[in-house]
Amino acid sequence: GQNIDQPTEMTATEGAIVQINCTYQTSGFNGLFWYQQHAGEAPTFLSYNVLDGLEEKGRFSSFLSRSKGYSYLLLKELQMKDSASYLCAVFSGGYNKLIFGAGTRLAVHP
Amino acid sequence: NAGVTQTPKFQVLKTGQSMTLQCAQDMNHEYMSWYRQDPGMGLRLIHYSVGAGITDQGEVPNGYNVSRSTTEDFPLRLLSAAPSQTSVYFCASSPQGALTGANVLTFGAGSRLTVL
Numbered sequence: 001g002q003n004i005d006q007p008t009e010m011t012a013t014e015g016a017i018v019q020i021n022c023t024y025q026t027s028g029f030n031g032l033f034w035y036q037q038h039a040g041e042a043p044t045f046l047s048y049n050v051l052d053g054l055e056e057k058g059r060f061s062s063f064l065s066r067s068k069g070y071s072y073l074l075l076k077e078l079q080m081k082d083s084a085s086y087l088c089a090v091f092s093g094g095y096n097k098l099i100f101g102a103g104t105r106l107a108v109h110p
Numbered sequence: 111n112a113g114v115t116q117t118p119k120f121q122v123l124k125t126g127q128s129m130t131l132q133c134a135q136d137m138n139h140e141y142m143s144w145y146r147q148d149p150g151m152g153l154r155l156i157h158y159s160v161g162a163g164i165t166d167q168g169e170v171p172n173g174y175n176v177s178r179s180t181t182e183d184f185p186l187r188l189l190s191a192a193p194s195q196t197s198v199y200f201c202a203s204s205p206q207g208a209l210t211g212a213n214v215l216t217f218g219a220g221s222r223l224t225v226l
Contacts, residue, residue, distance in 0.1 A: 008150075031210065042200060042219055043153070048211030087152060095208035096141070096160055097168060098215065102152035 004101035006088055011107045012078050020073045020104045022088030030095055034062050034073045035087040037103065043087055046073070075106075083108045112136050114218035116201050122224045123191045131186040131221050133201030141204040142184040143168070143215070144176065146197040153200065159184055160207035191225045198222050 003025040012018040024032070031050040035043040049055055049064035049071060061074040073086055085103040092099045117132045133142065143158035145168075155168030159178040173195060175187040184203075188195060199222075202215040209215065 033209075033211075033214070042217035043215075044217070045214040048214070050211070089153075091209070092155075092169070095210070096158060096166070097155060098143075098209055099155060099169065100145075100153040102150060 004088055004090060004099065006086075006101045006104045008102070009105045009107070011109060012075075014078055014080060014108055014110050016078050017074065017076050018078060018106065020075070020086050020106065022071045022073070022101060024069050024071070024088070024090050024101075026069075026090050026092070028091070028093060029066055030091040032062075032064055032071050033089040033098065034071075035089065035100075037085045037087060039084070046086075078108050080108050080110070082106065114201055114203055114216055116199075116218035116221045118221060119219065120222050122226065123188075124226050125192060127191050128187070128189050129191065130188075131199055131201075131223070133184045133186065133218060134182050135184075135203045135216075136182065137203065137205070137216075138181060139203035139205050139216075140181070141207045141209070141215075142178065143202050144174070144184070144186045145200045145202065146170065146195075147200060147220075148197050156186065156199075188223075191223075193225045196223060196225045 047062040157176040
């Protein structure tokens with residue numbers, strides 16, 4: 001089966017950098033997704049990693065180490081609007097069943 | 111494009127009642143899925159479909175039925191609602207069945223269901 005672990009909550013200061021970690025155990029690895037979800041809204045896609053290394057997209061970067069079963073999402077120059085939950089997701093066999101972690105709720109303070 | 115449309119947005123049921131949550135997408139997406147989201151448990155996959163006429167079970171399929179008679183629609187049926195099915199339900203779709211960074215899930219706005 002699959003197991004995905006993320007910290008439940010994190011807090012950070014506006015303008016700072018925060019790293020949200022995700023560790024996973026899966027029977028076969030086909031890629032890892034990060035989604036952002038604001039309270040009361042639908043999740044939206046942030047990033048996808050299938051190879052080891054860092055993928056950068058503006059203020060957001062995502063890192064993957066397949067050998068360690070580990071990923072992190074790095075948010076730079078934090079803004080108040082980054083207060084949201086961040087969901088890590090991996091496949092449960094094949095490319096059709098995407099399984100999500102419980103998410104990390106990030107609160108950004110002035 | 112309206113994207114992924116879910117109805118109703120809110121519903122209250124009594125234990126034992128049946129109902130259908132509707133999901134429609136106008137993007138000609140092959141892949142559609144249903145998730146439920148509960149506090150502290152994240153999104154859990156209920157059922158998914160890789161095309162019209164094809165459905166399969168996710169992590170938590172018990173108590174739910176689905177069908178995919180058209181590409182556009184993927185309704186979720188609760189045959190006999192239970193309080194444990196109180197949750198927020200999200201429908202999601204993607205262009206193709208194999209999810210990748212170029213073929214990501216687009217979520218609907220969600221349907222909040224309460225079973226008394």
